[in-house]
Amino acid sequence: MQANRANEKELGLRTEKELEELKAQYRKELLYSPKNVSETEEGFFEKAKEFCEGYKAFIDSAKTEREAASFAAARAEEKGFKPYDRNRKLSAGEGVYLLNRGKAIVVIKKGTLPISEGANLVIAHTDSPRLDLKQRPLYEEGGMAYFKTHYYGGIKKYHWTALPLALHGVLFKKNGEKVEISVGEKEGEPVFCISDLMPHIAKDQVEKPLASAITGEGLNIIVGSVPLEDGTEVKLALLKLLNEKYGITEEDFLRAELSAVPAGKSKDVGFDGGMIGAYGHDDRVCAYPSMEALFDSETPERTAICIFADKEEIGSEGVTGLLSAAYTNLFKELCEAEGAAYGEFCENSCCLSADVGGAFDPCYGEAYDGKNSAYVNKGVVVTKYTGARGKSGSSDASAELVAKITSVLDSRNVAWQTGEYGKVDQGGAGTVAKVVASWNVDVVDLGVPILSMHAPFELASKGDIYMMYKAAKAFFELR
Numbered sequence: 263m264q265a266n267r268a269n270e271k272e273l274g275l276r277t278e279k280e281l282e283e284l285k286a287q288y289r290k291e292l293l294y295s296p297k298n299v300s301e302t303e304e305g306f307f308e309k310a311k312e313f314c315e316g317y318k319a320f321i322d323s324a325k326t327e328r329e330a331a332s333f334a335a336a337r338a339e340e341k342g343f344k345p346y347d348r349n350r351k352l353s354a355g356e357g358v359y360l361l362n363r364g365k366a367i368v369v370i371k372k373g374t375l376p377i378s379e380g381a382n383l384v385i386a387h388t389d390s391p392r393l394d395l396k397q398r399p400l401y402e403e404g405g406m407a408y409f410k411t412h413y414y415g416g417i418k419k420y421h422w423t424a425l426p427l428a429l430h431g432v433l434f435k436k437n438g439e440k441v442e443i444s445v446g447e448k449e450g451e452p453v454f455c456i457s458d459l460m461p462h463i464a465k466d467q468v469e470k471p472l473a474s475a476i477t478g479e480g481l482n483i484i485v486g487s488v489p490l491e492d493g494t495e496v497k498l499a500l501l502k503l504l505n506e507k508y509g510i511t512e513e514d515f516l517r518a519e520l521s522a523v524p525a526g527k528s529k530d531v532g533f534d535g536g537m538i539g540a541y542g543h544d545d546r547v548c549a550y551p552s553m554e555a556l557f558d559s560e561t562p563e564r565t566a567i568c569i570f571a572d573k574e575e576i577g578s579e580g581v582t583g584l585l586s587a588a589y590t591n592l593f594k595e596l597c598e599a600e601g602a603a604y605g606e607f608c609e610n611s612c613c614l615s616a617d618v619g620g621a622f623d624p625c626y627g628e629a630y631d632g633k634n635s636a637y638v639n640k641g642v643v644v645t646k647y648t649g650a651r652g653k654s655g656s657s658d659a660s661a662e663l664v665a666k667i668t669s670v671l672d673s674r675n676v677a678w679q680t681g682e683y684g685k686v687d688q689g690g691a692g693t694v695a696k697v698v699a700s701w702n703v704d705v706v707d708l709g710v711p712i713l714s715m716h717a718p719f720e721l722a723s724k725g726d727i728y729m730m731y732k733a734a735k736a737f738f739e740l741r
């Protein structure tokens with residue numbers, strides 16, 4: 263439709279009713295606004311709620327990257343996927359998975375096309391901000407035993423006081439025996455807690471800026487209070503108890519990876535139960551729908567690959583982070599098995615960096631550009647660029663790629679929207695996209711918009727979570 267001069271001339275001659283109709287037509291044909299998820303199909307929210315029951319079971323039982331990787335491996339086995347064998351060429355439709363040191367997982371469904379045609383990759387991460395225990399965590403003060411912590415990822419420290427915490431992780435005894443620890447999740451189990459200062463005497467504390475009112479060294483977790491029989495040495499009494507329960511000594515903490523995370527299960531939020539409140543939606547809220555989409559997709563033409571990566575929250579470093587050659591080496595092996603060139607595979611591959619976006623929060627509207635924000639229930643956020651200041655640290659997807667991906671979403675009736683994190687120069691964020699781009703694989707960020715990101719209780723809409731599943735499924739089936 264073209265609004266030409268002849269049209270404009272005519273406008274003055276029309277009746278008011280005709281003019282209104284014409285304006286309505288112009289609005290419909292020329293203006294853009296993202297649709298609500300509920301407009302995409304009949305009974306949408308019922309389907310979304312049903313899908314999210316599976317998601318809640320996942321986040322309630324997988325609070326760390328190790329637990330998420332084990333959960334995904336078990337689910338893959340259930341779906342007939344087998345552990346990856348580097349000595350065997352994959353046949354079309356075959357499903358395999360590879361665990362990277364138990365903390366990350368790659369799930370592959372071989373397509374009908376040769377691997378040289380590339381893969382459709384969806385990469386999410388399953389590590390979330392938390393409090394890791396220091397290597398020598400245990401001490402006693404004021405008649406209580408404490409664990410010292412070192413926070414992992416970007417947290418607001420004041421969130422973590424006066425909050426029930428659970429402990430998850432592993433520890434190795436001197437003889438190499440592995441001890442798995444999970445305390446604080448089951449009914450009747452004790453939890454742990456970092457105390458806060460009572461308001462009555464918090465005059466100095468409350469006058470400090472939020473960033474410094476609670477310090478990193480102040481995040482010490484109460485883990486015991488019962489002394490030995492003579493009323494002394496709580497720390498020693500606690501070690502005696504731990505020794506009886508796990509057969510460990512203080513020295514064994516030197517070989518541990520233990521994390522404190524918010525205790526308890528996810529909850530439906532709102533009278534209508536339209537949202538889920540939980541610890542660590544970021545980024546399990548993209549991981550679970552993506553992997554389920556891979557399981558549910560028909561044998562694809564291009565090989566479908568889903569990764570739950572580790573260490574995204576601290577820059578994708580380490581052998582289990584996406585910067586590790588563990589992933590590119592695997593792709594090279596897939597290519598070698600078919601005599602394909604790795605460079606060609608990368609060039610022909612396409613990736614969704616499936617990570618959460620920040621949803622517009624009207625209670626903190628001043629931090630956002632509302633015209634360029636993502637909104638709850640408007641579907642997945644396609645984020646062309648992330649980064650800070652002048653897009654620093656962003657891979658900035660090409661217009662060509664955005665066009666390609668969004669046309670697939672449109673063709674499958676997936677509700678999507680764009681969204682920047684916040685106002686320009688207000689801060690910023692990064693994702694694994696830049697790592698993927700460095701492989702010469704086209705990549706764009708796409709994920710679920712969430713509220714209270716990185717808080718102990720994050721919020722996501724069930725409609726957007728289900729839309730993530732639909733987006734990943736459409737993408738895996740993309741030619």
Ligand SMILES: [Zn+2]
Pocket residue numbers: 544575716
């Ligand atoms: Zn994050």
